[in-house]
Structure formats: structure tokens, C-alpha cells
Amino acid sequence: MSLENFAIMRHELLLTAGFLIILIAEVFTADETKRKLRGFSIILFSVITAMGFIPSPEGSLFGNMYIASRTTMVMKNILNIGTLIVLIQSYNWLGKPENENKISEYFLLLLSTLIGMNFMISSGHFLMFYLGIELATIPLAALAAYDRMRNTSAEAGIKLLLSSSLSSGIMLFGLSMIYGITGSLYYSTVAANLSLSGLAVLGFIFFFAGMAFKMSLVPFHLWTADVYEGAPVNVTSYLSVISKGAASFIFIILLFRVFPVIVDTWQNVLWIIAVLTMTVGNLFALRQKNMKRFLAFSSISQAGFFLLALISGSELGMATLIYYVLVYIFSNLGAFGVVAAISNHCGKESMDDYDGLYHTNPKLSLVMMLAMFSLAGIPPVAGFFGKFFLFTAAAGKGYYVLVTIAVLNTIISLYYYLLVVKSMFINKNESPIQTFKSDGMTKLGLIVCVAGIVVVGFASGLFEIIRNLSFGI
Amino acid sequence: MNILSFLVIIPLLTMTGILLVRDTKKVRIVAAIGMGCQLILAGVLVWLYVSAKRSGELQGTMMFMKSVEWFKSLHITYAVGVDGISVAMIALTAVVVFAGVFASWEMESLKKEFFIFLLLLATGVFGFFISLDLFTMFLFYEVAVIPMYFLIGIWGSGPKEYSAMKLTLMLMGGSAILLVGILGIYFNSAPNGGNLSFNIMEISKVTIPISAQRFFFPMTFVGFGILGALFPFHTWSPDGHASAPTAVSMLHAGVLMKLGGYGAFRVAMFLMPEAAAEMAWIFIILTTISVVYGAFGAVAQKDLKYINAYSSVSHCGLVLFAVLMMNQTAMNGAVIQMISHGLMTALFFALIGMIYGRTHTRMINEMGGLMKVIPFLAVAYVIAGLASLGLPGLSGFVAEMTIFFGAFQHPDLFHRAATIIAVTSIVITAVYILRVVGILLLGQIKNSHYDELRDAKWYEKLSVLTLMVSIIYIGILPGGLSTLIRESLGPIISKLF
Numbered sequence: 001m002s003l004e005n006f007a008i009m010r011h012e013l014l015l016t017a018g019f020l021i022i023l024i025a026e027v028f029t030a031d032e033t034k035r036k037l038r039g040f041s042i043i044l045f046s047v048i049t050a051m052g053f054i055p056s057p058e059g060s061l062f063g064n065m066y067i068a069s070r071t072t073m074v075m076k077n078i079l080n081i082g083t084l085i086v087l088i089q090s091y092n093w094l095g096k097p098e099n100e101n102k103i104s105e106y107f108l109l110l111l112s113t114l115i116g117m118n119f120m121i122s123s124g125h126f127l128m129f130y131l132g133i134e135l136a137t138i139p140l141a142a143l144a145a146y147d148r149m150r151n152t153s154a155e156a157g158i159k160l161l162l163s164s165s166l167s168s169g170i171m172l173f174g175l176s177m178i179y180g181i182t183g184s185l186y187y188s189t190v191a192a193n194l195s196l197s198g199l200a201v202l203g204f205i206f207f208f209a210g211m212a213f214k215m216s217l218v219p220f221h222l223w224t225a226d227v228y229e230g231a232p233v234n235v236t237s238y239l240s241v242i243s244k245g246a247a248s249f250i251f252i253i254l255l256f257r258v259f260p261v262i263v264d265t266w267q268n269v270l271w272i273i274a275v276l277t278m279t280v281g282n283l284f285a286l287r288q289k290n291m292k293r294f295l296a297f298s299s300i301s302q303a304g305f306f307l308l309a310l311i312s313g314s315e316l317g318m319a320t321l322i323y324y325v326l327v328y329i330f331s332n333l334g335a336f337g338v339v340a341a342i343s344n345h346c347g348k349e350s351m352d353d354y355d356g357l358y359h360t361n362p363k364l365s366l367v368m369m370l371a372m373f374s375l376a377g378i379p380p381v382a383g384f385f386g387k388f389f390l391f392t393a394a395a396g397k398g399y400y401v402l403v404t405i406a407v408l409n410t411i412i413s414l415y416y417y418l419l420v421v422k423s424m425f426i427n428k429n430e431s432p433i434q435t436f437k438s439d440g441m442t443k444l445g446l447i448v449c450v451a452g453i454v455v456v457g458f459a460s461g462l463f464e465i466i467r468n469l470s471f472g473i
Numbered sequence: 474m475n476i477l478s479f480l481v482i483i484p485l486l487t488m489t490g491i492l493l494v495r496d497t498k499k500v501r502i503v504a505a506i507g508m509g510c511q512l513i514l515a516g517v518l519v520w521l522y523v524s525a526k527r528s529g530e531l532q533g534t535m536m537f538m539k540s541v542e543w544f545k546s547l548h549i550t551y552a553v554g555v556d557g558i559s560v561a562m563i564a565l566t567a568v569v570v571f572a573g574v575f576a577s578w579e580m581e582s583l584k585k586e587f588f589i590f591l592l593l594l595a596t597g598v599f600g601f602f603i604s605l606d607l608f609t610m611f612l613f614y615e616v617a618v619i620p621m622y623f624l625i626g627i628w629g630s631g632p633k634e635y636s637a638m639k640l641t642l643m644l645m646g647g648s649a650i651l652l653v654g655i656l657g658i659y660f661n662s663a664p665n666g667g668n669l670s671f672n673i674m675e676i677s678k679v680t681i682p683i684s685a686q687r688f689f690f691p692m693t694f695v696g697f698g699i700l701g702a703l704f705p706f707h708t709w710s711p712d713g714h715a716s717a718p719t720a721v722s723m724l725h726a727g728v729l730m731k732l733g734g735y736g737a738f739r740v741a742m743f744l745m746p747e748a749a750a751e752m753a754w755i756f757i758i759l760t761t762i763s764v765v766y767g768a769f770g771a772v773a774q775k776d777l778k779y780i781n782a783y784s785s786v787s788h789c790g791l792v793l794f795a796v797l798m799m800n801q802t803a804m805n806g807a808v809i810q811m812i813s814h815g816l817m818t819a820l821f822f823a824l825i826g827m828i829y830g831r832t833h834t835r836m837i838n839e840m841g842g843l844m845k846v847i848p849f850l851a852v853a854y855v856i857a858g859l860a861s862l863g864l865p866g867l868s869g870f871v872a873e874m875t876i877f878f879g880a881f882q883h884p885d886l887f888h889r890a891a892t893i894i895a896v897t898s899i900v901i902t903a904v905y906i907l908r909v910v911g912i913l914l915l916g917q918i919k920n921s922h923y924d925e926l927r928d929a930k931w932y933e934k935l936s937v938l939t940l941m942v943s944i945i946y947i948g949i950l951p952g953g954l955s956t957l958i959r960e961s962l963g964p965i966i967s968k969l970f
Contacts, residue, residue, distance in 0.1 A: 403653055
């Protein structure tokens, strides 16, 4: 490999290097100083994130198995930023006595899933894609079971593992059909040889079902709520944001590069799934009292909105999806950050416990309010811009009926997001959560999220950068 | 920097100022100073516009136009500009907000938050009136609506949580439908090729294909109509107004509902005139129902705020009714009605708040003889009432007269029948206004502790007088306002025929 090749796949190499450094550091740290690994790993990861932004050439490696373009680099950078926020938010939680002897495991597992996602995004071959997706999923199951002494956490791990292996099986079945038709697993060859036939549609639907599991689209969403509720909050936020973001990124690439021939088919499929996902996610979210379950269903319905950008099949749609994922990362991590801060402080996770929060913890409540508004798409925060562009992308292709259903769904979602705001600002509580001071890292994590929520919308330059990426790949 | 942008910047700066103030007692002073500046700025704006118009400097109708590119690839710009109508609306908003700050002078809990949300609402309204770009207009529209949730939910009374949620969801539902309409306009804004646009002035130069208009006109009109209390989407209004704190009712009925009427003709009718002409009859029927139903609703109520809320439904229905008549006179009346109703209803709600603050009840049959104990407020109430029922010499008369005069110019049976039905609302209005005045202000004092009530304090007087002077000014000298509006209506009218 020449130096340039290193530069092309630097995201993966850096992450792997980071992974190894943490592994070695773990071995050479004494038990009493293990807590220091937290700060060390976060600093290391922020260096990795920063280095991801260094411009580097586009290109492909390993005989087109691995492809890096400006688009994939932006996607990876977005995932890195999100992961960095998750790590910062986990700092306090990892310092708890029960986690002390497994701090490095958290970082190692998390980084290996991220490496998997990066390979997945850069794949040019279905085998590579499959390796990436498995590398991303299996450590996630271990992470979900991180609190292994807690039954629900262990249950979450098993559920995630079982459902994701089932979905992988279905996906592979679909891929085998596609291989049968085209005789190749290279994206370019598949795209060139695929034609609209019954078998191709069947193969696509199986493949799609597998992907839908990963993105938790209705009707493949049933694992989501239990896993989200059982897993530790910080793992849940990683699952709901980074994992989902990565799955939708790879989905863009596959739909646009591999399946352009059967575009009519996947647009019809997406139309139905989008409506189902938004509506069912919303309706279930209405009745949730546990904040983690609540955010789980809200994230299901958000995934339905993602599809609105995909369905347009246009460059604008791709750009808005990437942009929306960025917005979504900041907003959802803001919400999870508050949930995590409160959960780590006093273990309360129910919406009723949030009653009167504004009077005792005004800053946390404001962060939560902004996050909720951003998720609901209320101006002037970033979510408004994200949603507006999503709808624009879909309307641009004449999907007015779908857009109408989607905007009505935003009203339903507004109702339950307002319920959270209502409980914090309006409801009275005899015994509210006591005023408490968050530590520096938690604050930093929340400040980054708030800055993202506020700035990403107004800063039109960011959207234009994403819009101008070459999508040819 | 563009003078119009200051209309948005001043409230934002005031909000920052409020955040920075340590002493919560000074919050209201900061708010008052900020909104005082805003009022002066609005005055300057009117003066600049009128003098430019007189000297013939102004070419075209829009003034202080400015356009900054924002999201280039989607052709979204921050485009501002005002014509006579928006200038009038801005002046109205400034007056009502100023009066609103003084009406909430004695706010007790969470002062900072209250004024910040109130000013956020004002920011949205000002931004809406100066916007020429559909995207920013929509953005400001939602910015104006969402603070209502907090303002009613936290500081409201009665079933406030229910009302706040109902109001927010219905108005946001309206804006959701509106969003589809706006996107439809955007994607049909270049039927002959070229760049798509969100800019109202650009879009008005082309003709949107009629098939698209038929689909998107009703969406846009209903979207705005919900905010303008169009029957049967008005149900948020009585509950919302009744639960809201004084200043919020004032702003909401006085200004926010006008966004509906303003948007209906600036966006829906101006950009899609053909479909408007085709479908006007449906909405004329609905607005006629609004007008009469609202008036009857007011007759049936006993709670002062509900009476006024239903009366707002009736009067705002009249705005949309006039807009749909699509001729110069009626539309002229529509704009005057917006201003007049804005001032008058704000005055009503301010007075109701002040009376409630003294008597602790809003039920009219529990009160009586207030004229003897609080003469200043009582006289102001009578004046507002007379303006509402259209007494000559006050603003209501000018507005309603013009509207019905314009509406009756249509020679066909349908329009005339609708007009005649709508006119009956004047009589019904007189019934409920005079009934309230009779029971509430005249007669015997029903409750002995009412004898000790104190009349208005200085800040209350300031709030009331600001509004009252404006009402009387428009009533006596409507000419200035009419000229301000009439020429700006020209391009809209000419598109409609």
C-alpha cells in the first residue's frame, strides 16, 4: 500500500489504531488508575475525529471492494462527531463504581462498531458490506448487555443479537437472489446487470427487509422499544442515533447505486413503509411514560421521515437526508443527554418524574425543550430546516399525498413532544427532581448538542456543502 | 442595514436584555423600553413610507426591499419589503405589543420567562409582516405560534393545559397544511422553465398552472384560515382566548389572528388568483357562517372572555369574507377591519383583564354597576363596545361600512344574499355588546366589596389610552389609513381580474 492508499482509508485506519492503542493502554494500566482511561480515550477519539476532516483524495482500493468519495467522508465525519458526543456524555456514567472494571470494554466495543459502520459505508461489494454490518452489529449486542447484572440489560443484548441475526439471514437470502440474477456481488456489476424482473423485486424486498430491521422501520421495529429500554442510556443513544444514521447512509448509497433500475419498485415500497413507520411510531409514542421507550418510538417515527428523502430519488433527497441525520444526531443526543444526566443522578426515567423540572433544573429543561422542538420541527431550531427540506425533496418529485400524510404526522408528534415540555414547564410536582449540578463533561456534551441544534439550521453554508457533494461516487 | 430587519432585531435585543437583567423587577422596564423603541420605529416607518409615496419617489409598491441569499440551492432568500398594508399591520402590532407590555405590568410569577415568550411571539409577527419570501414567512409564522403554548399553559387560567394544547395543535395543523401549499407553489413557480422561487414578488409575475392552483389554493387558504378562525376550524379560538393571560389574549386576538387574514390574500389569493375566483364561493359560505355563528355564540356566553373570543371569530370571519369579495372596496375594508378589530379587541381583552384583576370573576351576571366604582375602565369598555358594534366616529364603523359596501357591489344573487346574511351580524353584535354594557357597567352594585375597587393605575391607563386613541383616530380620520392601503391593493386587485 502506498501512502496515498493510507490516506484514502484513513478513517478506518485511524479508528483501528485508536482501538489498538486503547487495548494496549488497558493492559498497561493498573486497576486503581483505570478511571483515567475515560479521559484518555475521549481525547484520543477527538483527535481521530479532527483528523477525519483533513482533506484527502477520493479513490478505491482492493479492486473496488473499498470506495472512498467526498460523500462517504462527510458521512463518516458526521458519525464521528455523533460518537464523540456520545462518548463525552458517557464520561460520568462510566465513572460509577460498578463500571470501573469495564471502562475500556465500552470504548473498544463502541469503536469496533464504528469501524464496521465505516467499512459498510465505503463498501463497493456486498461481501464487504456484509462484513461491515456484522462488525457493526455484534459488538452492539454486547454493549446493550453492558449492565450485565441487570436483567433488562442482558435481555436487551439477547434481543438485539437474535433479531439482528435474523435480519442478517433475511438480507443474505435477498442478496443470494441478486447474485443469482447478476452473477456478481460488485455494486457496479450488479447495477449494470440487474433488470426489472420478478426475482429482482423479490431479492430486493428480502434485502430491504433486512435493512429495515437495522433502521427499525415498521413492521420490523418490534425489537426497538425493548432493547432501547433495557440498554444503558448512553448505549441507547448510540443505537438510536449513530447506528440508525449509518444504516440510512448505506441505504442511500445502495438504493442510488445498486438498485437504480428498479427505482419504481423501491419507491412504491418506501411509500408504504414510510407511511406505516411514521404513523405507527407516532401512535405508539403517544402512550409511553418511560423516557427511553418514548424516545425509542419517536426515533422509529423519525426513521419514517428519513424515507421521505430517500423516496425522492433525487440528489436533493440525498443531500437532505445527510443533513437531516446531522440535525437528528444533535437533537436526539441532546434529549438523551438530559435523560442520561437525570438517570445517572437519581435513576428516574419516567416522564412523570420530569414534572416541575424547570423549577429545579432550568438549564436541563431548556436543553430538553430545544431538543424536543428540533425533533418536532419547530423553528427556529435546526429540526425545522431539516424537516422543511425533507418535505421539499419529496414534494419535488410530486409526492404531495405522502408529504400531506407526513405533515399530519408531525402534528401528532408535536403533541407528544409537547407532553414532555408540558411536564417540565407546566405540571406541578410535590417531590420534583432535586436541583443538581452536572459535571463538566456532561455539560460539555449538552452544550455541543445545543450549539448544533441552534447553529446547523441557520448556517446555510453547511447545507450547501452537503448539497454540492458529488454523488456519483 | 435594512430598516425592516430592525423590526426583528429590536425584540431579539430586548429579549437578550431581559435575560441579562439581574433584578426581576426591572424586567418589565426593559420590555417597555424595547417595545417603546419598536413603536417609534414603526411610526418612523409609516412616516417614511407616506412621505416617499407623496413625493413620488417610490416606484412600484414595495419599499425597503432587500434580499439576501440564504439557502442558495433551494432558492431560499431572506427577502423583506413592505407595502402600505404591511406598514399598517406593523404599526398595529407595535401598538398592541406596547399596550400588552403595560397590561402585564403586574405579572407575578416567572416574569423573565413571560416577557421573553411574549417578545418571541412579537418577533414572529413582525417577521411575518416584513417577509416577502414564503420560507421565511412560514418560519416566522411558526415562531409566532409556538410561544402561545407556554404563555397559555404556564400563565393561563381555567383549563389552561387543555386550551394551550388544543390551540397549538390546531394552529400547527394549519401551518402543516399551509406547508404543503407553499411547497406546491414553489414547485410550480416556474411553469415556463427557469429557476424556482420562494419569493412572492417573483412568483406573482408568473401564472401558476390552474390544475396546481385548484389543488394548492384550498390548502393555503385553509392553512391561513385556521389562524383567521375560519368556520369550522375556529374552535381553538374561544378556549384559547379564555384561558390566556391578558396580554396574550390581546396579542393573539389583536395581531396573531390577523396573520391569517393577511396571509390569505398576500399568499393564497395573490399568487393563485384563478383558483381563488373559482373557489371563492365555498369559502364565502364558510366565512358567512363564521360571521353570524360567531355573533350568536357571543350572545350565548356569560364569561366576558368567551363573549369577546366569539366576537373575534365573527369579526375575523368578516375579514376573510371581505377578502373573498375580491374588489377594491371590500379588500380595502378588510385591511381596515384587521386594524380596527386588532385595536378594539386588544382594548377589550386589556379591560377584561383589568376588571378581572379587581373583581376576580369574569361572569357578567356576578357583576354590576361598575361604572360607579371604576369609571375610567368602564368608559373605556363602552368605547370599545361601541367601536365593536360599528358606531360612526369609531374605527369599527369605517371598516364594516366599507366591507359591506364593497360586497354589495357584486350584482349577482349569491354575493348579495351572503352580504345580507353577514350584515345581520351587526345587529347581533349590538345585542351582545349592549347587553354586557347594561349588566356589567350600569345598574346596582351587586357585591358590597366592589365599593372599594380602585380605578386604573397609570400603567393601565397608558395601555388603554394607547389603544383608545388609535381607535378614535381611525374612526375620525380614516382617510390616511385608506390611502396607505388603497394603492398597495392595486397590484393584488389587478391580478384578481
